[in-house]
Amino acid sequence: MTPTDDAPTLAVIGGGVIGSMCALAAADTGWHVDIYDAGPEYRAAEVAGGMLGSLGEGHPGESALLALSAESTALWPRWIERLGDPGIRTADDSLFVATTAADGEYLRQLADFVWSEQIGADRLTTLTAREARAQEKALTTRVHSGYLARGEGALDNGLLLSRLRAALAAAGVHWHRIRIDAIDEVPADQVLVAAGMGTAQLLPDITLIPMKGEILRLAPNRHSVPPPTHVVRGRVDGRNVYLVPRADRLVVGATQYEAAGPDDHLPQAGGVADLLADATELMPGLRTYDLVESAAGIRPCSADGMPIIERRDERTLVAAGHGRNGIVLAPITAARFADLLAG
Ligand SMILES: Cc1cc2nc3c(=O)[nH]c(=O)nc-3n(C[C@H](O)[C@H](O)[C@H](O)COP(=O)(O)OP(=O)(O)OC[C@H]3O[C@@H](n4cnc5c(N)ncnc54)[C@H](O)[C@@H]3O)c2cc1C
Known part of the structure; x- marks a missing residue:
């Protein structure tokens, strides 16, 4: 929808997936929108695995997150259609694999939780x-x-971000490459x-915990076995590793530990070593x-694992704290934000 000259204005601080x-x-509902973004080096969405994990992220005790993730995953097909590139989706299903009886027990507890919640359990x-x-x-012997988790696939998050950028430009959204230090700096009727x-x-007053993660990108060559067609989520000798197929790559992820600070952006040798060891153990x-x-x-x-999507005051809204599930939760976040904006 093209905004009219007197349409209300929205400033969005942050041009990640959310x-x-x-x-x-x-913009699709007629707002004049400007995005202010500090750049890709501060963007988690650049390095994400891109998995649409609701069942795979269904950890006991996180019932609300499981329900929200499942609701959001169901909205992704419409967004992929909106962005006009079916190539954004790179896998349809996830295969969970345990290498030992203890690993099998770990996966069984996750599955039992999903079945008990009756969300996508079938x-x-x-x-x-x-x-x-x-x-x-x-796979290893x-x-x-x-x-097998059907319908729980993955997106190419790099391609997703570039298609979003193109769609934003086509919708008349202006992109400003700048770090904002205070909300008052941005001129707009509403600020997200x-x-x-x-x-x-x-x-x-919002507390966020910085959980760092390493990922690797591998590429097959003429000596290689073909990449998997599923997202493969392994539990290997007590550690989690996943393999996510892309058009010409395989993403291996991901470690998870608290970051030393906001600039802790370099992969550590130990994280890379663990990912390589577990990925090649799973698929030699x-x-x-x-x-x-x-x-x-x-x-x-966020402290409770749930995203923070709320109005702060008459002019300010927030959508943050998506943790390990920001790609999964982006569609439901956009829908809830649009409702808040519409009052
Ligand atoms: C290794 C790893 C693997 C992951 N795998 C998955 C996965 O498989 N599936 C999944 O759903 N999620 C995954 N995630 C999580 C996902 O990447 C995040 O939840 C998601 O990117 C959060 O989106 P966001 O837009 O809130 O933040 P970001 O993607 O971090 O974007 C924030 C944006 O805000 C900008 N910014 C920051 N401060 C300012 C400022 N002061 N002024 C202007 N701009 C600013 C930054 O430049 C950036 O562009 C993974 C994350 C990591 C690290």
Whole structure:
């Protein structure tokens, strides 16, 4: 929708996945929108695995997060259509694999929780070792047991961000590459703070915990086994590792530990070593892949694990604290923000 000259104005601070999708939702309903963004080096969405994990993120005790994630995942197809590129989705299903009896017990507890919550439970199927290996031929012979989560795939977050940027430009949204130090600096009728970890500096009464994570990008070459077609989520000797297929890459992720500070952006050797060890244990053929990139980002986590999507005062709204699930939760965040904006 093209805004009229007297349309209300919205400033969005932060052009990550959350700020961009909220900005587009507002522009689609006739708002004049400006985005103020400090740049990609501060953006968790650049390094994310891109998994749409609701069942896979269904940890006991997080019932509300599981329900919200499932609701949001169901909104993704409409957004992919809006962005006009089906290539954004790179996998449809997730295969969960345990390598030992203890790992199998860990996965069983996650599955039991999902079944007990009855959210998408019919999409989660138990697999024997043989059935799991039939799904992905290059898996280790050490497979103990597994689960198939249908409809729980992944997006290429790099492609998503570039398609969002194009859609924002087409909708007339102006992008300003600038760090904002105070909300008053931005001229607009309404302001959305969606600055990931930067939100806590702009709204000091919001506490966010910086959870750092490393990921790797691997590329097959002519000596390599083909990449998996599912998202493969392994529990390997007590540690989690995931493999996410992309058009020409395989993303391996992700570690999780508290960051030393807001500038703790370099991958640590130990994190990279653990990811490589666990990924090649899960799928030995990955040893021939080229290691194209290692990167680290900081997940902006709220204290209770739930995203903070609310109005702060007459002029200010916030959408932040999406932790390990910002890609999953972006559509429901944009929908809730649009409702708040509409009053
Ligand atoms: C290793 C790793 C793997 C992950 N894997 C997944 C996954 O598989 N699935 C999933 O759903 N989620 C995943 N996540 C989490 C996901 O990346 C985040 O939840 C999501 O990116 C949060 O989005 P955001 O827009 O709030 O923040 P960000 O993506 O961090 O974007 C914030 C933006 O705000 C800007 N900014 C900050 N401060 C200011 C300021 N003062 N002024 C102007 N601009 C500012 C930054 O430049 C940045 O562009 C992962 C994260 C990491 C680190």
